[in-house]
Amino acid sequence: MNVADVVDNPQRFEAEFMAGYDRWLAQKKKEEAAIVNHRWSPDGVSAWDWLREGESKMDTSVVDAAIVESMRSYGAIK
């Protein structure tokens, strides 16, 4: 787009701007659609149910060992 057109040729300016806007919006929608959609907890509470669902299948031993070591270092675990 030409800066001068905003005054000298407003119709061309508007046409080019609108075409650019449509292009930008289409590209943005394409980018957002490419992002994987996850389940969303609409009520802000059921996410905790989601977290608990998988607990029996998780192996958190390595993570927990590190956390236990950390907590022992400052006395949160005797």
Added chain:
Amino acid sequence: MINLAQYPRFAPPTREQSLLCARRLIAYVRDFAQSINACLPLIDADRLNELIVRVEQRRVYFHVFHPEMKMGELNEFVLYTFWILKLCPFRLPGDFDPGLFNRDLAFAIFTRAVFNEAIKREKKTHLTRAIIDKLLYDFRYRDLSKEAMMTLAETLII
């Protein structure tokens, strides 16, 4: 331009909604602490309410500005992680560094969310001891943005 008057204003969760959320969060923290024989912490109610409202604000933000990109549970727990690190709502009685204790609790929630998401996607995680140690340090001492932590959580799922 957009007429802001046409947009709804964010209203914080009601007392009952906050209580529901608080119960779930605290019950999870309690269960985790008990599972590793850690002391059960005290809670700063003001910081807890601030945490709940800030997570809610971000959920609404996603709904308004990124409706095609659902926030998802993994990102929601990244937000909990972020705000626990920032606000340190939990503390131990006595002279303990609240930063370290909240870091450890937040890290437990963060990693469990990553594990759970990996299970749902039938993938594995890349949480080796070396990476865990690095992340524990980063969560305490580095400035990680919410978005960086969301991306980080994703990259741990392989």
